[in-house]
Amino acid sequence: MGYADIDKLAINTIRVLAADATFKSNSGHPGAPMGMAPVAHVLFNKIMTYNPKNSNWVNRDRFVLSNGHACMLQYALLHICGYKISMDDIKAFRSIDSITPGHPEAHDTDGIEVTTGPLGQGFSNAVGLAIAQHHAAGEFNKPGFELINNYTYTFLGDGCMMEGVASEAASLAGHLQLGNLIAIYDDNHISIDGDTNCAFTEDVALRFQAYGWHVEVVEDGDHDLEGIEAAIKKCQEVKDKPSMIKLRTTIGFGSLQQNTHGVHGSPLKADDIKQLKEKFGMDPEKSFVVPQEVYDLYHKHGDEGAAKEKEWEQMLSKYAEKYKDEAADLKRRLTGDLPEGWEKNLPVYSPSDPAVASRKLSEIVLQKIHQAIPELVGGSADLTGSNLTRWKEAVDFQPPANGLGDWSGRYIRYGVREHAMGAIMNGLAAYGTVIPYGGTFLNFVSYAAGAVRLSALSHIRAIWVATHDSIGLGEDGPTHQPIETLAHFRALPNCMVWRPADGNETSAAYYVALTSKETPSIIALSRQNLPHLENSTLAHAMKGGYVVHDAEKADITLVSTGSEVGICVDAVKYLKDNHNLTARVVSVPCFEVFDAQSKEYRLSVLPDGIPSLSVEVMSTMGWERYTHEQFGLNRFGASGAYKDVYKKFEFTPEGISKRAVATVDFYKDVQNLRSPINRAFQQLI
């Protein structure tokens, strides 16, 4: 303890830096940084262990700013600490191509753990980071070697508190007894609509107690630095529960508009900044000033962190002597590379193998690769038996106290919490020692759209095992049958959507998903059995699209995915027998990967001169990019046995053939028919 004028100066420096930067960019949120500067100062200068010169040290304490709009707080801290954020970067706040964008982006800015801003996500990421820490500790710590014991801290505001994704994550965190997780709630009573009493009057502390959290309250978060520090230390001592500190602060502290929503999302006016600087004893004529003694104070703390990292490295060396394999495994995991030769475990099939549902094929993959890839950590949103996401010998990730598993367990019981599962997977992946996958029905990946979007934006390798992928789920009916879902996620940049048609395609989907370090994947899997295709190989499928059935002088190319590819193969015979038409069949299990192939290859799959028809039992949107005509389902499905549903909507050899005949007829007079692969210009990417 023992706070002095220098601490006050540091706090006010952060406040004024936030005011200066938002003023200069004429945009941004000064209020929360000004209100949270005291707790941020205590945390970054007295509590947290980190090394600004190496933001990748695995046992660093993690910090997540869930109220990401307050990012000038984080940028100011990272700059003062000595991360790779210069004062010029601060001045470039919210300008094009800066590393200080409007909300923190992990992929672009040193010291940012996860991308935040969409409310509720960061808090849920923090739960993921804390799970990963407990898991890594469970896997790697040995007697005398507490390699992994970092804390995860997160700031959140009223907005995050109101979001359902955070509620889900908080409930799970309480269940999991994540003792190393400390959330600090900026209870400033102000949201954009004004006082929170207009919409948010619940007892937040009581709610968190109901979730099984330890709760502390600090009444004067503006001044009571000792109280803040004491509260955090008390939380650190609670080892069997996550902790939440309810911290009363004044939004925009020091501004003429403090304590109003006027200071939330708009820069202060010039005269307000002037009086602010005067009030704090600073030169009102100067902007973007950090006194040297403030730098010194923070650099001293950073140096202590660097020394701790050095000690830790020494411990790791000793550990490596005693636990060679574990140490090598940890180091490898942190590179993101998979163990050599893991892919030899991927199952391979031939057309004579019996038909199997692709959700089952996915289970076989997991069963076969889980030993080779120890960092694979799975789970399901309470649909384990339907998603088939759990290998037989799996141990659950659970607090040892509840007797249902342990910290090193690799299967997470997410409960019916799809959105939190997505956000937690982002946190798990960000920690560095885990590759997460999670299961639910494809239709309910949409519940997690906010989290999937952030996986894609922040280049996170997370894998969705999305079963029951179409009307083929049958009886559950339209409420559970995806129509728009594939189009939705195919339209999301940097997101691989796979819809494998058989065993080899399923193995290929996993291969590409697991080896793509910077891209999330959604693997859409069937409930119903699928035959293995004649030309399907891992190598073919890994190209995202390939020819399943070729033919000389073809009249049409049928282009399909997943469960419909086999029906297209059947349609080939029907078309020959009934219409004397020759059809090729192409499978495109992943648009994103197919698009990345050479134009020459793509044209070999979807050549000029032959009309093409896509066949997929959901929205046709997006298929026009690959085919001339589209057969799909631009309406909701139906409840019934899956064969009846397919028949109702004519996804049968006959129904496909009817459209194929119409397509051939429609294009018969077109000279030099071009494949849609040919485009007039390149897209921006």
Next chain:
Amino acid sequence: MGYADIDKLAINTIRVLAADATFKSNSGHPGAPMGMAPVAHVLFNKIMTYNPKNSNWVNRDRFVLSNGHACMLQYALLHICGYKISMDDIKAFRSIDSITPGHPEAHDTDGIEVTTGPLGQGFSNAVGLAIAQHHAAGEFNKPGFELINNYTYTFLGDGCMMEGVASEAASLAGHLQLGNLIAIYDDNHISIDGDTNCAFTEDVALRFQAYGWHVEVVEDGDHDLEGIEAAIKKCQEVKDKPSMIKLRTTIGFGSLQQNTHGVHGSPLKADDIKQLKEKFGMDPEKSFVVPQEVYDLYHKHGDEGAAKEKEWEQMLSKYAEKYKDEAADLKRRLTGDLPEGWEKNLPVYSPSDPAVASRKLSEIVLQKIHQAIPELVGGSADLTGSNLTRWKEAVDFQPPANGLGDWSGRYIRYGVREHAMGAIMNGLAAYGTVIPYGGTFLNFVSYAAGAVRLSALSHIRAIWVATHDSIGLGEDGPTHQPIETLAHFRALPNCMVWRPADGNETSAAYYVALTSKETPSIIALSRQNLPHLENSTLAHAMKGGYVVHDAEKADITLVSTGSEVGICVDAVKYLKDNHNLTARVVSVPCFEVFDAQSKEYRLSVLPDGIPSLSVEVMSTMGWERYTHEQFGLNRFGASGAYKDVYKKFEFTPEGISKRAVATVDFYKDVQNLRSPINRAFQQLI
């Protein structure tokens, strides 16, 4: 009170009916119906007021089965009550084109209030129904005329309890002090993954108390009918809080597998059903049996409900004498028709009017029409000042006790709860007296994807005011800039996605959204100012697509939406001046509506013989259906001033022209170029 053997018989009849139907369909969920049959019996036979012969009576008690997979419970009850569900319908459970699909669908089945199944939605719909009831009471009740005083009951299980959307809705319901809402939580300790102790160990009762709910606990929900009835009646008496009854039940009560997840989602085996019937004293050889005395018991209660409706109608007649306008208003609202002449209030613009952001144009519409359409009830997920969703004189919908508004208020402060807002809007619309709209940033409509999907599936008129609709929001950056969002919702069946380009298009979007009784709408609106277009009229825009700028012997058609239409108009001049090319410009503010026009009209807008280029600052997905080439953004955006962002990605007259030139060049040798409007065959709809 006073329960007898007949009650036990009725309960067991329901249980066995659920077992028979799931057995016959070889699919479905017998466990929850068997466990909840006692409370359902008490509720439907002793508590609720309804008339099975008129399921539209506005003051009926509402019942929502949030755990929609338990729908055989609801179908059984509705059948026994005498709603339009025959025993043959029960036998057709989960078969194609039946009115008893795998999850309850409001649009198709008599007596179903809202479509449920996706977990958490029904509970949140119930909050919406309860809000609508309080609102209607606030608007229509007069001294001596308590026209509107129904209760809303909802059943929910562990799954709904875990979903974030339900947490959001519960928090808001507590804030709003919705005394007429009674939720009954089936605390059976079993979820699909097994015992809830593997993932869900929070103190649910305490959590609800934290939200401000009244909580009752019934320990023996299997047998204690008196206790159930007493708990419900106690909840009815609590007028200033919503109530939750935590009811311990045994899932699959009576089955050999009771109290295991084996009975959750799979039919009982034949011998299990046999022993069940024997245990209950029924003939094991007979299926689908309802004893006449059970029918009689329920019909008696239904007749009492019919009598109450009659009394109510008499009250309404008297009310109509004294409050003629109010009575006429209520009756009109229940038809779903808008007041005559309301559309005269829609603002109309000419090209000489100053440029205005379309979010502001939306605000002007709301300001001008709110008096003419008294059933319009708006709100925002804590972004009122950004979404501009509140007309000046609006009163907040609030419990009078908090002093911030009253029950008749027409503006709902949803808090930062997008998903609950969506689900609550579905409940509001289902009540019958309200047309809901709600605001958030377009990017965060994705948080509510689960609710929007159900709006579309269940034909609900709900309107999303989705502002900050593109990279044009500028500094907030990629975390807030939609890329995939329009494609996502355009791919959703029965959902209108509008992106108006100017004032008249904004008015047209509202016109079509408000008059489409069976379709939700998302109106995407800009943060930045937009000029008014030369050929934009309400009549044109109401067609979903029209020619903004025509030209003889055009070389190319530029096809665009929203903020990019004006830039395309500028590109026309640039193309003429720099490349001597003649361009037409088409605006397509709504795909869904444009698709509904005659082919002749669509071909007049997008004619054969002229290459076309779409221009929209987000995913190009879906545009191939209308244009030959696409200029869009298949990557994430950037943080910066909006003009800088547009420039970075070349959405300028120059950037558009570059692609237009490439497009003209690419198609110059194509004979008889066909418009993409021409298709080989019709899609299924």
